[in-house]
Amino acid sequence: MSHVCLCRKITAEKIEEAVKNGAKTFLEVKDATGAGAGGCGGGRCRNKIEEIIENNK
Ligand code: FES
Known part of the structure; x- marks a missing residue:
């Protein structure tokens, strides 16, 4: 599992999920x-x- 945000240990999956839930910026x-x-x-x-x-728009 790779972290996109190294400081906060946030994965790409987490970010994709947020985008799917409506985050646009x-x-x-x-x-x-x-x-x-x-x-x-x-x-x-x-x-x-x-x-x-x-990529997830
Ligand atoms: S790597 Fe995301 S805030 Fe530093």
Whole structure:
């Protein structure tokens, strides 16, 4: 299992689930999952999260 957000240990599956449940932006995924809310402030995971949002629209 790979973590998209390393700081908060959030998986791609978790993020996909949030997108399916209606999250459409990085901030909405952040609110729903905590991904992007870690120490790096999304510096390491934001691009990957936005890619998952794109691919699951
Ligand atoms: S890797 Fe996601 S907030 Fe740092």
